[in-house]
Amino acid sequence: MNTPSIETLSTIRTDGSRKFVYPADSRGRHMLRRRVVAVLLMGVYITLPWIPVNGYPAVFLDIQARRFHFMGLTLATQDLWVGFFLITGLAFSLFYVTALFGRIWCGWACPYTVFLEHVYRRIERWVEGDAAERRHRADGPLDWGKAWRLAVKHGLYLLSSALIAHVFLSYFVSLKALYDMMRGPPAEHLTAFGVVVFLTGMLYFAFSWFREQFCIILCPYGRLQSALTDDHSLVVGYDARRGEPRGKASAVTGDCVDCRRCVQVCPTGIDIRNGLQLECIGCAACIDACDSVMTRLKRPTGLIRHDSQVGLQGGKTRFWRPRIWFYTFLLALGIAAFGFSAAQITPLKVAAARMIGAPYYLGGQEVRNQFLVRIINKRNEPVSCRLQLEGALPQALRSTGLEEVLHLSSLGEEQKAVILSMPESAWTGAFKLRVRITDTRHGNSTLTGFLEFLGPDPRLKDNAPLHVQDFVQ
Template sequence: MILPTARTWVYPLSVNGRYQRIHRVTGALLQAVLFVTPWIDVGGHPAFQVDIAGRRLYAFGAVFTPADNLLLVLIGLAAAFSLFLFTAVFGRLWCGYACPQTVFLEEWIRPVENFIEGDRGRRMARDRGPWNADKTGRKLAKWSAYLLMSFVVAMTFVSWFSGAGVLWTGGSGSVAYGMVSFFTALMFWDFAWFREQFCNYLCPYARIQGVLCDDHSLVVAYDDRRGEPRGKDSPGACIDCLKCVAVCPQGIDIRDGFQLECVTCARCVDACAAVMAKRGEPSLVNYATLSGQPRTVRARTVVYASLIGIVSVAFVGVLAGRHEADGYISRSPGSLYTVDADGWIRNTYLLRLTSHENEPDQWQVEIEGLPAVAEVSAPSIALDPAATTTVPVVVRVPPGHLIERSTPLRVRVHSHDDELWMDTSFLSEGT
């Protein structure tokens, strides 16, 4: 990664227009999802929560445990291939409309900055001027607002892991509040200073754009056939007003051609549309493809769509075979078998059950593979939603009924509508 030696600070001019209205709507929807979801309760848990300490993922009533790793991998693959497909067709629309970095900068940071420090011209003039009471006061007010916003965003982000109710009421542990402090500092640094450099130098998604896109992917492009030669008195339509450059949050001139820094936010489209409207002409900058022909069906999109299809079928197959609980039986630590005072041979096991359900359930244990005289002592298991319970299972066989040192057993654990089978063995001296 090569960082520039000297950064040119970007002062984006405010802009309004069709695409900025779309930004506001998509931004509001995404923020509603981000801020409201941790507060929605489904079956006693947040609608979506990654409980790292409890090794659980709660998703709209479903509970995933480490035993569901395959499902989670398939979900991750489907999400990755979907992003590849979306990018191949729509270019960097994700960056322009849905990336949290863009949404927070556009919906929170720039409006607050404009409110406190004024629009582009005033901010540039003030930054060039000396530090005085006015400049210091406005900067402090702006940074205080950024700090507050960073804290709210960090709390919301950590709520997705800790649960909003417990986090906001001070009930989470020190690790959670440590994460809040870390993310507050990180976001303040990003909001106050790093900004567009994140897209240009750090974002991994931005780095793989060149591989995912081709000439048929959607980009924001300048119509140089109409626009050039540019200038107020030249025959080209571009009057060289530089509005498209002034509004760009990435600090680029889209008239120079396609650039990797462009996040396709369309601020330049709206800016030029306003300029051209006064001349009764359409914008010189627009969504377009480099080939000039949008083509959705092509080799890479077919491959990505096929991969999504394969992963989706696999996901449905794995989900259909998923039980209401996971079970695991192991021999009690340190015990092979014991001979009781009455001569019966005893094997002790530990049975662990993990619920995938949002309802409590009752499970029974049965053993197959032993002589009918064998005794099985196992409690009926009351399994709470999303809980893990471990119970002892004791099996006793009278002497003389087993000739093998190791007899295979099948353990059946069943609720009213599901059953699990586990294999283990009964150890004895043999005969």
């Protein structure tokens, strides 16, 4: 049996062809915890579209209506700038956790690992047996036993992929709409049908054939590992001081008996005894495998364990170190920025702009400006609003369009024309104003940005003499 080398990828043969991995099943405290975490994460993924919060699913990204619902909070398209802080905060949180605990995300919470290890590999083991059977059957000729197992396995793969794809689509169209689409012909909703077919095909390809190659080749996170961790980060490691030299259990050697059980259970096919490697996803399968062997041999467990590189060399791991203090400061700063940004989100979104056309109009001895106010109701219930002007307003200013109460439907929007005018004789120059929109029921209000009331240069009067020095600077 070939021994994985640290010099080359464990899934590549010497001739450059791919070496398929058939990891054995692993049992132990870490595997049990991983399965519990996986079941919880899959449960969250499946149930979020079912849980109603304020009349909408807990997470509903309604692209068609340009409304995004998160646990009762509704965001309009104009609020998506807050997502920058959310996404960058999640990414930095991942970096922070990696600096402390290594690739715990990859092995325990990454959706790709969760579905691969706890759905597709479960199906494979149930249909085709343990690792030795699967490897033997894959190398053997195609017979009836191999054919029906392949058909059942890939059929279940396709079914699982389709289910995952449908749940994913429900985050964007809601479960009710998804159910209506499923009952109707595909021609009536070709876009949604195409998305499901594409996702099903990609998931099937990834989980049935590409598998661990995604983690090794495509995912950038593993390649960033060396920059995100240091010698005090907790990783899955082999205690060479205790394990070497390797030998049989009856010989006077280190604790490692070279049973290769850690290699057999590894989902990426590496030998953890070679040290920390790019392919390691921190799943801890090798820890459970090694501990079971040590228990049978009545030797102390922990030959392979979660520890830092310093700890594996006999030193003391430092949890708080300059990098972690700096990361903690940045994380706290990011949380504060996100909190401040989220606090700026209001149930009413308003915007005002000058209407298309001339900046102002003269007629009937009046100066007239025309504005368009757009109001978006982000509540999941109808609201009524009043509009009023604010600012240093001339007493002669008159308005049209502010008198009536606006009624907005749930998640609806309205555009209101506001006409402002004043006698030309009272016109003395441009001034700024704002429009306040007040929810008559809840009492909250929102201001627009500053608008400027424009008119002719007040120095240009019909009978006034013109002086060049008044206009040339």
